[in-house]
Amino acid sequence: MSSSAPLIELLIAMADDELVLGHRDAEWTGHAPILEEDIAFSNIAQDEIGHSLIWYHLLEPLTGLTPDQAAFVRPAKDFRCCRFVAYPKGDFAYTVVRQYLFDEAEQVRLTALAESTNEQLRQAAAKLLPEETYHLLHTKGLVERLGRGTDESRGRMQAALDIAFPQALGMFESLSSEDQLIRLGIFPGHRALQRQWIERILPVLSGASLSVGVDGSGRPLGQPDLGGRIGAHTPYLLEALSDLQRVYNSEPGAIW
């Protein structure tokens, strides 16, 4: 294994998470329940895709793939996003819950990377954190309001959370080179991040009259939805990518 392999693995996982979730969020453009949320979610979608670009740029000297090649040419089996981000957008409750759970994970991930021994990661994390903090403000606000809204809004949010929570645990699936990343001080490891993430989401969810399956010490119950980090994806990723990559592949290498 080359010395940069662990860093590549981490960067691909983060870049692909952002790209695929950004694509799923963008599917609301023109379809969100109200105009203002349509624009807000389109904005979040563009931000996430922009964040993937930052990670793909860092990958370019390590893999030789340009960001366009990484996003538009790579086959699904080479993607390392978690399964969670690739699922269809569902109803708006599912989208809000997924984006909220992802935004909280981004907070712990980027806050940790802001302390990384790798300078490029530190700088990128510092650049992304303010935008991610705004996403979180927005989605947390929606979770709190919809959770405490009407019986229907609470019911839909809880139903979405029941589906999304085990999927979201897949964000913290270990990387094969995780031990090395931890030893080198590049990244504190997904187990630590998941613990911090759960500490953050529990009070927010209970304040919104919503609940997730965890035991008394905050350990998740039930099966996490793993596989994405080793390329064992669901058919939904293929579906999302065939949409995402269609235009590029209709005229590969075209200059716009």
Place this chain on the structure above:
Amino acid sequence: MTDTQWSTWEVFHQTKRGDPHEHVGSVHAPDPQMALQLARDQFARRLKCSSLWVVRTSDIVMTDYQDPTFFAQTTDKSYRDPKAFDAPEKRHP
């Protein structure tokens, strides 16, 4: 059927500190905090912005377009106009 639409909030945008806040439009929102967030997405994403105000539309007291008398100027008031010097249009510092 009850109206489930969120109420509207008027949005005032300030480009840089010291400039006046200018009315730029309105947003639907359930409460003041969400109104500010949604106003940010609608009006401060591309425009440079240093401050936003939101005001519940129903809290604005307004004149009535149908009232012909409120702004009526029926007598000659030209003697009030400053004609002897230029008054440049100047914004607040």
